[in-house]
Amino acid sequence: MSGIPQPDPGSRLFRRTLLRVMAVQVATLLFLWLLQTRYTR
Amino acid sequence: MRALDWVIIAIYLVYVLVDGVRRAKGTREIEGYFLAHRSLPWWAVGLSVMATQLSAITLIGTTGQGATDGLRFVQFYFGLPLAMVLLGVTLVPFLHGARVFTAYEYLERRFDARTRSLTSFLFLVVRGMSCGTIIAAPAVVFSAIFGWSLLWSVALMGIPTVIYTMIGGVQAVTWVDVKQMGLIVFALIAVMVTLLVQLPIAPDHALALAGAAGRLRAFDFSFDLRNDFTFWSGLIGGTFLMLSYFGTDQSQVQRYITAKSVDQARSSLLMSAYWKIPLQALVLLTGVLVFVFFVFQRPPLLFNPAQEQAVRAAEPSRYGVLDERYRTALQARETAARAVAVARARGDRAASVAGLEAFRAREADVGAVRAEGLALARRVTGTSARDVNYVMPYFVLHFLPVGLTGLFVAAVLAAAMSAAAGELSSLATVTVIDFYQRWIRPEASDAHYLLVSKAATGFWGLFACVVATFAATLGSLIVVVNRFGSFFYGSILGVFLLAMIPRARATGAFVGLIAGMAAVAAVNFATPSVSWLWHNVIGAVTVVAVGLVLSARTIAPR
Numbered sequence: 001m002s003g004i005p006q007p008d009p010g011s012r013l014f015r016r017t018l019l020r021v022m023a024v025q026v027a028t029l030l031f032l033w034l035l036q037t038r039y040t041r
Numbered sequence: 042m043r044a045l046d047w048v049i050i051a052i053y054l055v056y057v058l059v060d061g062v063r064r065a066k067g068t069r070e071i072e073g074y075f076l077a078h079r080s081l082p083w084w085a086v087g088l089s090v091m092a093t094q095l096s097a098i099t100l101i102g103t104t105g106q107g108a109t110d111g112l113r114f115v116q117f118y119f120g121l122p123l124a125m126v127l128l129g130v131t132l133v134p135f136l137h138g139a140r141v142f143t144a145y146e147y148l149e150r151r152f153d154a155r156t157r158s159l160t161s162f163l164f165l166v167v168r169g170m171s172c173g174t175i176i177a178a179p180a181v182v183f184s185a186i187f188g189w190s191l192l193w194s195v196a197l198m199g200i201p202t203v204i205y206t207m208i209g210g211v212q213a214v215t216w217v218d219v220k221q222m223g224l225i226v227f228a229l230i231a232v233m234v235t236l237l238v239q240l241p242i243a244p245d246h247a248l249a250l251a252g253a254a255g256r257l258r259a260f261d262f263s264f265d266l267r268n269d270f271t272f273w274s275g276l277i278g279g280t281f282l283m284l285s286y287f288g289t290d291q292s293q294v295q296r297y298i299t300a301k302s303v304d305q306a307r308s309s310l311l312m313s314a315y316w317k318i319p320l321q322a323l324v325l326l327t328g329v330l331v332f333v334f335f336v337f338q339r340p341p342l343l344f345n346p347a348q349e350q351a352v353r354a355a356e357p358s359r360y361g362v363l364d365e366r367y368r369t370a371l372q373a374r375e376t377a378a379r380a381v382a383v384a385r386a387r388g389d390r391a392a393s394v395a396g397l398e399a400f401r402a403r404e405a406d407v408g409a410v411r412a413e414g415l416a417l418a419r420r421v422t423g424t425s426a427r428d429v430n431y432v433m434p435y436f437v438l439h440f441l442p443v444g445l446t447g448l449f450v451a452a453v454l455a456a457a458m459s460a461a462a463g464e465l466s467s468l469a470t471v472t473v474i475d476f477y478q479r480w481i482r483p484e485a486s487d488a489h490y491l492l493v494s495k496a497a498t499g500f501w502g503l504f505a506c507v508v509a510t511f512a513a514t515l516g517s518l519i520v521v522v523n524r525f526g527s528f529f530y531g532s533i534l535g536v537f538l539l540a541m542i543p544r545a546r547a548t549g550a551f552v553g554l555i556a557g558m559a560a561v562a563a564v565n566f567a568t569p570s571v572s573w574l575w576h577n578v579i580g581a582v583t584v585v586a587v588g589l590v591l592s593a594r595t596i597a598p599r
Contacts, residue, residue: 011304013305014304024316024318035252036252036260
C-alpha cells in the first residue's frame, strides 16, 4: 500500500456538507412518513 | 404538440450542442479530455453525478410508476446517503489520491493486470449495452407516441450527444450536465404546479384520495427477500448497490476524480446524496398527482397508442365491451371521489371515511378492468403489456399547456443525453487507458492518444445508437446483459474493498472476484425469487471472504 494516500476523513467542507445532507434526508423522510400516516388508512 | 413546443425543443438541442462543443477549448491533452485537468468545482461535479444517474426513464417511467404504484419505489434510494458517506471516507480518497484515469487502473497498482483487465472488460460489455438502452427506452416511447420512426428518435438524442461528447470530452459532459439538471428540475416543478392548478379539488383532498388508493405508502418495513422495494432491501441492498455503482463504476468514478481535490471529490458525492431522495420523491409525487388527475379526466384503457390500435384492430368487439365497462367504472370512481371532496370540505368526518371506503372499492373495479385490458393486449401483441412508461407522455401531450409540453419533452431529451454522455465518456476512457494504452500502444504522444480517445468516443456512440435502433429485436438480449450486470457489480465492489485491506493479495482478489460472480449466479438460478438488490450484498461478501482466505494462504509477496 506504499505510495497510496491514506484517507483524511476530517475537513470543514466535507463535515459541513455532510450535516446538510443528513438534515435534508431526515426532513424528506419525515415528510414522506407524515404523508403516509396522515393519508393512508 | 404545437409550434412553440417544437421551437423550445429545437432551442434546447442547438444550445446543448453549441455549449458542449465550445468546451473543447482546454482539452488538447488526454488529461484535459478525460479528467478536465482535475479542475472542476465540487458542485458542478455533484450535479453531473446526478445527471448521469438520472435517465429519461426516471422522468417518464418513474412518474408512471408513481401513478400506478405510488411512492414505495423511493425506498430503493434509502441506502444512497449512507453509501455516499462511506465512499467519501474510504474509496474516494484512494482513487482521487492515486491520480488514476480509471478505477480499474488502481486495481493493477494494488493487485495485478488480470484483475484490472477482467473488471474493465466487464464494465465495457455491460455499460456499452446499457448506454444503448438509455437511448432506446425513451426512443421507443417517442416513436409510439409521436409516430416517429425508431431511427429518427434515436438520432435526435444520439447524434448531438455523440458530437459534443466526442469534441468536448469530460468538460463538455460536466457543464452540459449542469444545465440539463437545471432544466429537468425546472420542468418537474412546472408540471407539479400545473397539476395542482388543474386539479378540480384542493390538494389536501387529492392526497386523501391518493392515500386511500395506496399511492402514498412510502415505507414497507416487512422483511421479504422477494420484494424489491422494502425499507430493508433499500437500506441494506441499496447501500451495497450504490457503493458498487458510485464506488467502482467508471461512469461515476470519472465524474468525481475530475474534482480539484479529495475534499471536493467527496463533497461532490454528498451533493448527489443531498438531492437524490427529495428528487425521487418529487418525481413519484408528480406521478401520484397524475393518478389523481386521471380520476377526474378520462384516461385511455391502454396508454400505449400502438398497443391500443393493435388490440382495436384484432379484437374490435371484445375491446369495445371492455372499453365500455372501463368508462362505467371510471364514472363511478369519479362520483365517489367528488363525494369525498364534498364531505371533507364540509368537515363531515363520518361521510368522508365512508366516501374514502367507496372510492377504494371503485378504484379496485377500475384496476380490475385495466388488468383485463392489459391481459388482452399481451395476448394480441405477444409482448409485455406493461404501459407504465406511457402514462406520463400521454398526460404531457394531452393535458399540459402549450410551451410546457415542449419543455417537458426537452427535459426528457436532457435526461437521456446527460446519462448517455457520461457513459460514452467513461467507455472511451476505459477503452483507451485500460486496453489501448495498457496492451497495444504503451508509448505514444499525447496527440495520438487524444485522437484515439475521440475515435473511441465516436465508436461507442455509434455502437449505442445501433443497439438502441435494434432494441426492439434485441430486447431479450438486453435483459440478459442487464441481469449479467447485477451478477458482477457487488463482486467488483468486493475487489475494491479487498484493495483497502493491507493483507489482501492479487491471487485472492482475482479468484475472489470469480467466486463472487459464481455465488451470485448460483443464488440467482437456485432461488430466482430473491430480489436482485441482495445480489450485490452476496457478491461483495463472497469476494472479501474468499479473497482473505486465499490471501492468508498465499506465500509469495504481492
